[in-house]
Amino acid sequence: MESRIRVLFLIIALIGLSGCAATKNLFGIGPKEAPPPSTEPPGQVIDPQVERREIKEPKIDREDFEAGGYVGIMSIEDFGSNVVYGVRLAYHVTEGFFVEGTVGQTEGGLTSFEVLSGGAPIISDDERTLTYYNLNLGYNLLPGEGFIGEGRAYNTNFYLIAGLGSTSFAGDDRFTVNFGAGFRFLFTDSIALHVDFRDHLFDIDILGEDKTTHNLEGHLGVTVFF
């Protein structure tokens, strides 16, 4: 009998506790309810009413393109050496890598066979004009500084470069591989002097046998960054 009453009291107590929970903290027992969401963030007493100034950001001047011309000497295997002129356009992708396109022209002379035999020339004068274009990838291998006197320092770069292109010479367009190295000396941040050496390799079969020729070029150029 006693235990039955005890069970009854326990049940009543349980119902009472759950009722307290259901009435949402009537006696402050159990988890407190979160405050209703307010429109103002907590702690914000005064609305500052600051007007943001609309600032137009000036565009930053990018100087990743480099364009210029060059003049030098190019030796065409078997056809002698002559003056070469050219133009170049480069785009600097990162501080290390750049892509470059060049177009150049030079003239081939007489082969020793033509000089010694004294006979008819093996190619016409028009065909002696050599025109090439190249698409190259360059890498600034040794960035550095050059000092002139005590108080002047100029930025320099020694770079390696290689690429593919086409050479129009002796009546045909010839697939050309070229590689070389160059030195860039920056007078200012925007004007640079270049000294370049390149080897152009292409196949030619004019003189009896099909052979790969090495055609060396050295040139001096000026470029402008923009």
Add this chain to the structure above:
Amino acid sequence: MSEPSTTIIPTTSLSNLVWGVCLVAFALLAVTSAPAEAADDELRTVAVADPYLEMHTGPGRGYPIFHVVDRGDSVQIVKQKTYWYEVMTDRGISGWVTYEQMELTLNPDGSEVDFAPTSLQDLTNARWEAGVMAGDFGGANMISVYGSYSLNPNLSVEAWGSQFLGNFSNGWMGNVNVVHEAWPEWRFSPFFTLGAGLLHTSPKSTIISGDDRTDEVGHVGAGLRIYATRRFLLRAEYKSYVVFTSRDDNEEVEEWKVGFAFFF
């Protein structure tokens, strides 16, 4: 972080004046170059939010640090070369700062600066791309350049110009194609392509007698783009061309190419 913004307010009144004068000059002369001149005068100003900003003597690795700008001071950005910024201090000292440090500066209104894209995510959202590729086109050597414009992260259109140099014939080809990248966010991202163009062939007269001819071509292809570093990517692809000749049979040419490209 509102502290640095107070240090840069004075610069804007002067630049506003310059801008105003230039606007008047522009209205009077109606010269289109006036905005460019204004841009030369008005340099972007940022405030240093890092403990200090390191100024190097040149835009590249290894150039020594010769000056530091303290937190809270402002600098003007003179120009940008690849990922280096030439900045000038209030005292007229100019030097080169890395992209990583410039990212930690603040705009005059106190907001964080947002310069050029560098992450893979940014690059896949880049609009313009150009590249150079070379390879084999039906036994001939092929050199190609292309430009690409992205319509969305998955789809882009490309224009190609190619020269091929073979033993029996030389020629040119121009193509326009659509490229679909299924997973542009992957570092190694495969793609599929479909396009059409024109092929101009000049047989070598010493070997084969024949006239120059221009034919329409269509192609399908697939390839892989590999994001190498920052704005640089490597690319390899295979394309199968059908040349719609005026003869009885169409000609099929296979092409393999590798190359590199970069984003603008």
